[in-house]
Amino acid sequence: MNVTQLRLNNEQYHWVNSWLECWGAWVYSGRLEKPQSSLIAHCMATKKPQESPTRPMCNDDDGLLISRVVDTVIPVDNQAFGILLSYYVQRLSRYSIAAYSQKVAMPRNISTRGGNRFKKPSLATCRREVDQILEESLYLLHNSIEQAFKCRKRVGKIKKVA
Template sequence: MNVAQLRLNNEQYHWVNHWLERWGAWVYSGRLEKPQSSIIAHYMAKVNPQESPTRLMCNDDDGLLISRVVDTVMRVDIKAFKIVLSYYVQCTSRRAIANYYHHCASPRKMNGRGGDRVKKPSFGTCRNEIDAILEAAVWLLYQPLQKAFDSRKPVAKIHKTA
Protein backbone atom coordinates (compact mmCIF):
# COMPACT_ATOMS: atom_id res chain seq x y z
CA MET A 1 0.00 0.00 0.00
CA ASN A 2 1.49 3.34 -0.98
CA VAL A 3 1.10 6.69 0.77
CA ALA A 4 -1.40 8.01 -1.82
CA GLN A 5 -3.84 5.28 -0.77
CA LEU A 6 -3.68 6.57 2.80
CA ARG A 7 -4.93 10.01 1.82
CA LEU A 8 -8.53 11.09 1.50
CA ASN A 9 -9.62 12.93 -1.61
CA ASN A 10 -11.05 16.45 -1.19
CA GLU A 11 -14.65 15.30 -1.05
CA GLN A 12 -13.92 12.64 1.59
CA TYR A 13 -11.82 15.05 3.67
CA HIS A 14 -14.47 17.76 3.62
CA TRP A 15 -17.20 15.28 4.56
CA VAL A 16 -15.37 13.92 7.61
CA ASN A 17 -14.01 17.35 8.62
CA HIS A 18 -17.55 18.80 8.42
CA TRP A 19 -18.82 16.21 10.90
CA LEU A 20 -15.79 16.40 13.21
CA GLU A 21 -16.04 20.20 13.44
CA ARG A 22 -19.73 20.05 14.37
CA TRP A 23 -19.08 17.18 16.77
CA GLY A 24 -16.26 19.20 18.38
CA ALA A 25 -18.63 22.12 18.98
CA TRP A 26 -21.24 19.71 20.36
CA VAL A 27 -18.75 18.14 22.81
CA TYR A 28 -17.42 21.58 23.81
CA SER A 29 -20.95 22.78 24.56
CA GLY A 30 -21.18 20.22 27.37
CA ARG A 31 -23.96 18.18 25.76
CA LEU A 32 -21.97 14.96 25.94
CA GLU A 33 -23.26 12.92 28.86
CA LYS A 34 -20.41 11.63 30.98
CA PRO A 35 -21.42 7.94 31.13
CA GLN A 36 -21.72 7.77 27.33
CA SER A 37 -18.05 8.34 26.51
CA SER A 38 -15.52 7.80 29.23
CA ILE A 39 -12.33 8.92 27.48
CA ILE A 40 -13.82 12.10 26.03
CA ALA A 41 -15.67 12.86 29.28
CA HIS A 42 -12.46 12.62 31.32
CA TYR A 43 -10.68 14.94 28.92
CA MET A 44 -13.53 17.46 28.79
CA ALA A 45 -13.99 17.48 32.58
CA LYS A 46 -10.92 19.75 32.63
CA VAL A 47 -12.44 22.28 30.22
CA ASN A 48 -15.14 24.83 30.98
CA PRO A 49 -17.66 24.95 28.13
CA GLN A 50 -18.80 28.27 26.70
CA GLU A 51 -22.14 29.67 27.80
CA SER A 52 -23.52 30.11 24.29
CA PRO A 53 -22.34 28.09 21.31
CA THR A 54 -20.73 30.17 18.58
CA ARG A 55 -19.88 27.28 16.25
CA LEU A 56 -22.20 25.13 14.19
CA MET A 57 -23.07 22.01 16.14
CA CYS A 58 -24.48 18.60 15.27
CA ASN A 59 -27.60 17.29 16.98
CA ASP A 60 -27.45 14.95 19.99
CA ASP A 61 -28.04 11.78 17.97
CA ASP A 62 -25.20 12.59 15.56
CA GLY A 63 -22.96 13.72 18.42
CA LEU A 64 -23.39 10.48 20.34
CA LEU A 65 -22.85 8.43 17.19
CA ILE A 66 -19.65 10.30 16.30
CA SER A 67 -18.43 10.08 19.92
CA ARG A 68 -18.81 6.30 19.89
CA VAL A 69 -16.85 6.04 16.65
CA VAL A 70 -14.11 8.44 17.82
CA ASP A 71 -13.80 6.59 21.16
CA THR A 72 -13.54 3.23 19.43
CA VAL A 73 -11.08 4.23 16.71
CA MET A 74 -8.86 6.62 18.65
CA ARG A 75 -8.64 4.45 21.78
CA VAL A 76 -5.59 2.80 20.18
CA ASP A 77 -3.43 5.95 20.33
CA ILE A 78 -4.10 8.25 23.29
CA LYS A 79 -1.65 10.92 22.08
CA ALA A 80 -3.42 11.13 18.71
CA PHE A 81 -6.76 11.11 20.52
CA LYS A 82 -5.76 14.13 22.62
CA ILE A 83 -4.53 15.94 19.51
CA VAL A 84 -7.87 15.29 17.76
CA LEU A 85 -9.76 16.59 20.80
CA SER A 86 -7.54 19.67 21.06
CA TYR A 87 -8.02 20.45 17.38
CA TYR A 88 -11.72 19.71 16.90
CA VAL A 89 -13.20 20.28 20.37
CA GLN A 90 -11.11 23.13 21.73
CA CYS A 91 -10.32 24.66 18.31
CA THR A 92 -6.64 24.82 19.14
CA SER A 93 -4.58 25.60 16.04
CA ARG A 94 -2.13 23.06 14.67
CA ARG A 95 0.68 25.52 15.44
CA ALA A 96 -0.41 25.89 19.09
CA ILE A 97 -0.64 22.10 19.47
CA ALA A 98 2.84 21.75 17.94
CA ASN A 99 4.15 24.46 20.28
CA TYR A 100 2.85 22.57 23.32
CA TYR A 101 4.12 19.28 21.89
CA HIS A 102 7.57 20.86 21.33
CA HIS A 103 7.62 22.33 24.84
CA CYS A 104 6.86 18.90 26.39
CA ALA A 105 9.06 16.86 24.04
CA SER A 106 11.83 14.83 25.57
CA PRO A 107 15.10 14.14 23.79
CA ARG A 108 14.89 11.07 21.59
CA LYS A 109 16.86 9.26 18.95
CA MET A 110 16.62 11.28 15.74
CA ASN A 111 18.09 10.79 12.28
CA GLY A 112 20.10 13.69 11.02
CA ARG A 113 22.92 14.56 8.67
CA GLY A 114 25.40 13.61 11.34
CA GLY A 115 23.79 10.21 11.87
CA ASP A 116 21.57 9.04 14.70
CA ARG A 117 21.73 11.26 17.77
CA VAL A 118 19.64 11.73 20.88
CA LYS A 119 18.25 15.26 20.86
CA LYS A 120 15.05 17.22 21.40
CA PRO A 121 12.98 17.52 18.21
CA SER A 122 12.81 20.95 16.60
CA PHE A 123 9.62 22.96 16.44
CA GLY A 124 9.42 22.23 12.71
CA THR A 125 9.64 18.50 13.37
CA CYS A 126 6.86 18.80 15.94
CA ARG A 127 4.69 20.72 13.45
CA ASN A 128 5.23 18.04 10.81
CA GLU A 129 4.38 15.30 13.32
CA ILE A 130 1.16 17.06 14.42
CA ASP A 131 0.10 17.50 10.79
CA ALA A 132 0.82 13.82 10.08
CA ILE A 133 -1.03 12.65 13.20
CA LEU A 134 -4.14 14.73 12.38
CA GLU A 135 -4.10 13.58 8.75
CA ALA A 136 -3.80 9.93 9.83
CA ALA A 137 -6.55 10.34 12.45
CA VAL A 138 -8.97 11.83 9.93
CA TRP A 139 -8.13 9.03 7.50
CA LEU A 140 -8.74 6.43 10.21
CA LEU A 141 -12.07 8.00 11.20
CA TYR A 142 -13.48 8.43 7.69
CA GLN A 143 -14.60 4.89 6.90
CA PRO A 144 -15.97 3.99 10.38
CA LEU A 145 -17.92 7.28 10.49
CA GLN A 146 -19.33 6.70 7.03
CA LYS A 147 -20.36 3.14 7.97
CA ALA A 148 -21.93 4.34 11.22
CA PHE A 149 -24.01 6.98 9.41
CA ASP A 150 -25.00 4.57 6.63
CA SER A 151 -26.02 1.74 8.96
CA ARG A 152 -27.96 3.94 11.38
CA LYS A 153 -31.65 3.30 11.37
CA PRO A 154 -33.70 6.33 10.38
CA VAL A 155 -35.85 7.84 13.10
CA ALA A 156 -39.56 7.52 12.38
CA LYS A 157 -41.18 10.89 11.77
CA ILE A 158 -44.21 11.89 13.78
CA HIS A 159 -47.14 12.81 11.56
CA LYS A 160 -49.60 15.39 12.75
CA THR A 161 -53.19 14.44 12.55
CA ALA A 162 -55.34 17.50 12.40
Protein backbone atom coordinates in the same frame (compact mmCIF):
# COMPACT_ATOMS: atom_id res chain seq x y z
CA MET B 1 1.68 0.25 3.18
CA ASN B 2 2.66 3.44 1.43
CA VAL B 3 1.92 6.65 3.38
CA THR B 4 0.27 8.22 0.32
CA GLN B 5 -2.42 5.53 0.52
CA LEU B 6 -3.54 6.98 3.87
CA ARG B 7 -4.77 10.22 2.33
CA LEU B 8 -8.33 11.31 1.75
CA ASN B 9 -9.32 13.10 -1.42
CA ASN B 10 -10.63 16.68 -1.08
CA GLU B 11 -14.28 15.66 -0.99
CA GLN B 12 -13.69 13.03 1.70
CA TYR B 13 -11.52 15.43 3.74
CA HIS B 14 -14.12 18.22 3.68
CA TRP B 15 -16.93 15.81 4.55
CA VAL B 16 -15.23 14.30 7.61
CA ASN B 17 -13.69 17.63 8.66
CA SER B 18 -17.08 19.38 8.66
CA TRP B 19 -18.62 16.60 10.76
CA LEU B 20 -15.73 16.69 13.23
CA GLU B 21 -15.95 20.48 13.53
CA CYS B 22 -19.67 20.22 14.37
CA TRP B 23 -18.92 17.35 16.76
CA GLY B 24 -16.14 19.38 18.40
CA ALA B 25 -18.56 22.26 19.05
CA TRP B 26 -21.08 19.77 20.42
CA VAL B 27 -18.53 18.23 22.82
CA TYR B 28 -17.27 21.68 23.86
CA SER B 29 -20.82 22.80 24.65
CA GLY B 30 -20.92 20.19 27.42
CA ARG B 31 -23.77 18.16 25.90
CA LEU B 32 -21.79 14.94 26.09
CA GLU B 33 -22.92 12.90 29.07
CA LYS B 34 -20.18 11.13 31.02
CA PRO B 35 -21.51 7.56 30.97
CA GLN B 36 -21.96 7.56 27.22
CA SER B 37 -18.41 8.31 26.15
CA SER B 38 -15.89 7.71 28.87
CA LEU B 39 -12.64 8.77 27.15
CA ILE B 40 -13.90 12.03 25.69
CA ALA B 41 -15.95 12.87 28.79
CA HIS B 42 -12.90 12.27 30.97
CA CYS B 43 -10.79 14.64 28.87
CA MET B 44 -13.50 17.30 28.82
CA ALA B 45 -14.36 17.07 32.55
CA THR B 46 -11.89 19.84 33.37
CA LYS B 47 -13.04 22.14 30.56
CA LYS B 48 -15.64 24.84 31.13
CA PRO B 49 -18.55 24.43 28.68
CA GLN B 50 -19.44 27.31 26.43
CA GLU B 51 -22.68 29.13 27.34
CA SER B 52 -23.93 29.77 23.81
CA PRO B 53 -22.57 28.05 20.73
CA THR B 54 -20.78 30.37 18.32
CA ARG B 55 -19.99 27.70 15.77
CA PRO B 56 -22.11 25.11 13.97
CA MET B 57 -22.96 22.20 16.23
CA CYS B 58 -24.40 18.79 15.40
CA ASN B 59 -27.48 17.41 17.11
CA ASP B 60 -27.27 15.01 20.05
CA ASP B 61 -27.83 11.87 17.96
CA ASP B 62 -25.03 12.72 15.54
CA GLY B 63 -22.75 13.87 18.36
CA LEU B 64 -23.18 10.64 20.29
CA LEU B 65 -22.69 8.56 17.16
CA ILE B 66 -19.44 10.37 16.25
CA SER B 67 -18.25 10.17 19.87
CA ARG B 68 -18.74 6.39 19.85
CA VAL B 69 -16.78 6.12 16.61
CA VAL B 70 -13.94 8.30 17.94
CA ASP B 71 -13.90 6.29 21.19
CA THR B 72 -13.49 3.04 19.28
CA VAL B 73 -11.12 4.15 16.50
CA ILE B 74 -8.70 6.66 18.06
CA PRO B 75 -8.10 5.83 21.77
CA VAL B 76 -5.41 3.28 20.96
CA ASP B 77 -3.06 6.22 20.40
CA ASN B 78 -3.21 8.75 23.26
CA GLN B 79 -1.23 11.33 21.30
CA ALA B 80 -3.60 11.16 18.32
CA PHE B 81 -6.60 11.31 20.64
CA GLY B 82 -5.21 14.40 22.40
CA ILE B 83 -4.40 16.13 19.12
CA LEU B 84 -7.87 15.37 17.76
CA LEU B 85 -9.56 16.83 20.87
CA SER B 86 -7.24 19.84 20.92
CA TYR B 87 -7.88 20.61 17.27
CA TYR B 88 -11.62 19.97 16.98
CA VAL B 89 -12.95 20.56 20.50
CA GLN B 90 -10.64 23.24 21.88
CA ARG B 91 -10.02 24.72 18.39
CA LEU B 92 -6.28 25.05 18.91
CA SER B 93 -4.26 25.66 15.76
CA ARG B 94 -1.95 23.00 14.42
CA TYR B 95 0.95 25.34 15.21
CA SER B 96 -0.02 25.74 18.88
CA ILE B 97 -0.49 21.98 19.25
CA ALA B 98 2.97 21.43 17.71
CA ALA B 99 4.52 24.13 19.92
CA TYR B 100 3.14 22.46 23.03
CA SER B 101 4.23 19.04 21.76
CA GLN B 102 7.75 20.35 21.21
CA LYS B 103 7.82 22.02 24.62
CA VAL B 104 7.00 18.78 26.47
CA ALA B 105 8.89 16.42 24.13
CA MET B 106 11.59 14.23 25.58
CA PRO B 107 14.84 13.68 23.69
CA ARG B 108 14.67 10.77 21.25
CA ASN B 109 16.57 9.24 18.37
CA ILE B 110 16.16 11.62 15.42
CA SER B 111 17.55 11.19 11.93
CA THR B 112 19.66 14.21 10.92
CA ARG B 113 22.01 15.03 8.05
CA GLY B 114 24.88 13.99 10.28
CA GLY B 115 23.25 10.63 11.08
CA ASN B 116 20.98 9.54 13.89
CA ARG B 117 21.23 11.61 17.07
CA PHE B 118 19.52 11.50 20.42
CA LYS B 119 17.99 14.96 20.81
CA LYS B 120 14.79 16.91 21.42
CA PRO B 121 12.69 17.29 18.24
CA SER B 122 12.54 20.70 16.60
CA LEU B 123 9.35 22.68 16.18
CA ALA B 124 9.36 21.85 12.46
CA THR B 125 9.53 18.14 13.27
CA CYS B 126 6.65 18.47 15.73
CA ARG B 127 4.61 20.39 13.15
CA ARG B 128 5.12 17.63 10.59
CA GLU B 129 4.14 15.01 13.17
CA VAL B 130 0.96 16.87 14.18
CA ASP B 131 -0.03 17.28 10.52
CA GLN B 132 0.63 13.59 9.85
CA ILE B 133 -1.27 12.43 12.94
CA LEU B 134 -4.30 14.59 12.08
CA GLU B 135 -4.25 13.40 8.47
CA GLU B 136 -4.05 9.74 9.51
CA SER B 137 -6.75 10.21 12.17
CA LEU B 138 -9.11 11.70 9.61
CA TYR B 139 -8.37 8.83 7.26
CA LEU B 140 -9.20 6.28 9.96
CA LEU B 141 -12.33 8.13 11.07
CA HIS B 142 -13.76 8.84 7.61
CA ASN B 143 -14.86 5.31 6.72
CA SER B 144 -15.98 4.50 10.26
CA ILE B 145 -18.15 7.63 10.57
CA GLU B 146 -19.56 7.11 7.09
CA GLN B 147 -20.46 3.49 7.89
CA ALA B 148 -21.98 4.48 11.23
CA PHE B 149 -24.23 7.05 9.53
CA LYS B 150 -25.28 4.54 6.85
CA CYS B 151 -26.10 1.82 9.38
CA ARG B 152 -28.05 4.22 11.56
CA LYS B 153 -30.07 5.52 8.61
CA ARG B 154 -30.87 1.99 7.49
CA VAL B 155 -32.15 1.14 10.97
CA GLY B 156 -34.25 4.30 10.95
CA LYS B 157 -35.83 3.43 7.60
CA ILE B 158 -36.61 -0.10 8.72
CA LYS B 159 -38.36 1.18 11.85
CA LYS B 160 -40.51 3.59 9.82
CA VAL B 161 -41.60 0.87 7.38
CA ALA B 162 -42.38 -1.60 10.14
